[in-house]
Amino acid sequence: xxxxxxxxxxxxxxxxxxxxxxxxxxxxxxxxxxxxxxxxxxxxxxxxxxxxxxxxxxxxxxxxxxxxxxxxxxxxxxxxxxxxxxxxxxxxxxxxxxxxxxxxxxxxxxxxxxxxxxxxxxxxxxxxxxxxxxxxxxxxxxxxxxxxxxxxxxxxxxxxxxxxxxxxxxxxxxxxxxxxxxxxxxxxxxxxxxxxxxxxxxxxxxxxxxxxxxxxxxxxxxxxxxxxxxxxxxxxxxxxxxxxxxxxxxxxxxxxxxxxxxxxxxxxxxxxxxxxxxxxxxxxxxxxxxxxxxxxxxxxxxx
Numbered sequence: 001x002x003x004x005x006x007x008x009x010x011x012x013x014x015x016x017x018x019x020x021x022x023x024x025x026x027x028x029x030x031x032x033x034x035x036x037x038x039x040x041x042x043x044x045x046x047x048x049x050x051x052x053x054x055x056x057x058x059x060x061x062x063x064x065x066x067x068x069x070x071x072x073x074x075x076x077x078x079x080x081x082x083x084x085x086x087x088x089x090x091x092x093x094x095x096x097x098x099x100x101x102x103x104x105x106x107x108x109x110x111x112x113x114x115x116x117x118x119x120x121x122x123x124x125x126x127x128x129x130x131x132x133x134x135x136x137x138x139x140x141x142x143x144x145x146x147x148x149x150x151x152x153x154x155x156x157x158x159x160x161x162x163x164x165x166x167x168x169x170x171x172x173x174x175x176x177x178x179x180x181x182x183x184x185x186x187x188x189x190x191x192x193x194x195x196x197x198x199x200x201x202x203x204x205x206x207x208x209x210x211x212x213x214x215x216x217x218x219x220x221x222x223x224x225x226x227x228x229x230x231x232x233x234x235x236x237x238x239x240x241x242x243x244x245x246x247x248x249x250x251x252x253x254x255x256x257x258x259x260x261x262x263x264x265x266x267x268x269x270x271x272x273x274x275x276x277x278x279x280x281x282x283x284x285x286x287x288x289x290x291x292x293x294x295x296x297x298x299x300x301x302x303x
Contacts, residue, residue, distance in 0.1 A: 008023065008024070008025040008059075008063075009023070009024045009025070010022070010023055011024070013071075013099065013102075013103060015074065015095050015098055015099070016074075016085075018074055018079070018080035018082055018085075019079060019080045020071055020072060020074065020079045020080070020095070020099070021051070021052065021071065021072040021077055021078035021079045022052075022069065022070070022071050022072075022099070022103070023052045023055075023059065023069070023070045023071075024067070024068065024069045024070075024103075025059050025060070025063035025067075025068045025069075026063050026066070026067045026068065027063055027064045027065070029064075030063075030064070030065065030066075030067070036067065037067075037106060039065075039066060039300075040066070040106070040107045040108055040109050040132035040133065040300070040303060041066065041067045041068070041069060041104045041106060041107075041108045041109070041132075042062055042066050042067070042068045042069065042108065042109050042111060043069045043070070043071070043096065043099065043100060043104065043108050043109070043110050043111065043120075044058065044059070044068065044069065044070035044071075044111050044112075044116075045070075045071070045073065045092075045096060045110065045111065045112035045113070045116030045117070045119045045120050046070070046072070046073065046076065046077070046112075046113060046115075046116045047112075047113045047114030047115045047116050047117075047140070047282075047283070048076075048114060048115040048140075048223070049076065049207050049210075049211075050076065050077070050113075050116075050206070050207065051072045051076055051077025051078065051206060051207075051210060052070040052071065052072055052077060052078075053077070053202075053203075053206035054113070054203070054206065054283070054285070054286055055070050055285065055286075056202070056286070057198075057285070057286060057289035057293075058285055058289055058292065058293055061289075061293045061297075062293060062296070062297070065297065065300075066300070067104075069099070069103070069104060069108075071095070071096075071099055073092045073095060073115075073116070073119065074087070074091060074092070074095060075087050075219040075222075075223070076210060076219075077210050078210065080215075081210075081213055081214070081215035081216055081218070081219045082215060083215050083218035083219075083222075085222070086222065087219055087222045087223050088223070088231060089118055089119065089122055089141075089231020089232070090122075090231055092115075092118075092119040092122075093119055093122035093123050093126065093231065095119075096110065096119055096120070096122075096123035097123045097126055097127060100123070100127065100130065101130070107129070107130055107131065107132035108127075108130070108131065108132055109131075109132045109133040109134070109135060109300065109303070110123055110124045110131060110133070110134050110135070111134075111135040111137070111296070112135070112136060112137065112139065113137040113138060113139075113282075113283055113284075113285055114137075114138055114139065114140045114255075114256075114282065114283070115140045117136040117137055117138065117139025117140060117141070118139055118140045118141040118231065118234075120134050120135070120136065120139070121134055121136060121139060121141070121234065121237045121238070121241070122231055122232065122237055124241055124243050125237045125238075125240040125241045126240075127243075128242050129242060131241075131242070131243035132243060132244075132303060133243050133244045133245070133246065133299075133300075133303055134241065134243050134244070134245050134246070135245075135246045135247075135248060135296060135299075136245070136246070136247050136248070137248045137249075137250070137283075137284055137285055137292070138248075138249065138250050138253050138255075138256045138282050138283070138284065139234075139256075140256070141231070141233070141234040141237075142233055142234065143233050143234050143235050143264045143268065144233040144235050144236065145235075145264075146233075146264070172221060173217065176211075176217050176220050176221075179211075179220075180208055180211035180212075180216075181208075182204050182205075182208055185204050185207050185208055186199060186204050189203065189204070189207075191254060192253065192254060192255060192281040192282035192283065193280075193281050193282075193283065193286075193287050194250075194252050194279065194280055194281045194287065195280070195287055195288065198286055198287055198289075203286070234264075234265075234268065235264075235268040238268045238269055238270065239268075241270060244272065244274075244303060245269060245270055245272075245273040245274070246273070246274045246275075246276070246295075246296070246299045247265065247269070247273060247274070247275040247276070248276050248278060248284060248285075248292055248295060248296070249262065249275065249276070249277050249278060249284075250278050250279075250280035250281050250282055250283070250284040250287070250288075251277050251278065251279060251280070252279065252280065252281050253280075253281050253282040254281070254282070255282050256282060274299055276295045276299075278291055278292070278295075
């Protein structure tokens with residue numbers, strides 16, 4: 001719920017001719033401060049299957065001191081789901097970069113969870129000095145020296161779609177129908193939230209509702225096709241990153257804490273990277289939002 005003293009706007013923006021659902025928020029106190037644009041804006045980027053709704057516990061707090069934006073990546077949430085697009089890291093990187101240039105227009109801290117973390121890093125690497133910082137919450141992605149994708153739920157489904165019987169459109173449709181059932185969504189969330197207090201009806205419905213949109217099945221097939229674009233490896237993106245980096249790790253994430261994953265991050269991130277370990281799963285921003293908000297705001301004070 002947004003605070004009464006916060007000015008929140010929900011708008012539609014066009015990218016590549018397609019509608020993108022956008023949320024922006026800033027406190028009235030900040031709006032009255034003529035110098036508020038001297039501090040960086042914040043852009044929040046959600047993970048796979050999620051949307052701007054997943055930042056429900058972050059936007060009201062962060063917007064008390066910063067101008068906050070969140071967008072639904074194309075193919076997700078309330079944004080368009082055209083069947084002809086090649087969904088993947090390149091598309092979402094370009095979307096985030098274009099939004100910052102066209103709608104924010106000043107240095108921005110990109111904050112992303114999971115797939116959104118990859119998007120934040122890729123966009124931040126391209127933006128150069130226009131990126132005021134990058135914050136990764138259990139970011140997805142792969143390193144050049146990895147011989148295979150991590151054994152996450154996402155990668156297992158993607159690998160299954162790439163071979164044998166599961167190339168059958170009918171079987172793919174049956175899998176999709178099962179995955180968008182409320183009971184399946186809740187069960188999946190319970191696997192990756194350590195504290196399940198926030199696995200509530202609101203969150204389940206926020207994930208289920210977009211899956212009913214026309215085009216959602218085509219997006220699902222495109223994302224999980226092993227031939228689909230994966231984007232650049234993380235190490236190459238880190239090498240090109242100029243902006244300060246904050247890693248917020250849910251240390252009990254069953255998807256992103258595979259053997260060697262955090263070690264790979266430590267090996268490739270810039271030396272000045274700040275890391276904060278949280279007792280949480282894959283979505284710490286929603287599971288332990290107070291801790292994430294506090295760590296992020298403390299880090300922003302140093303920027």
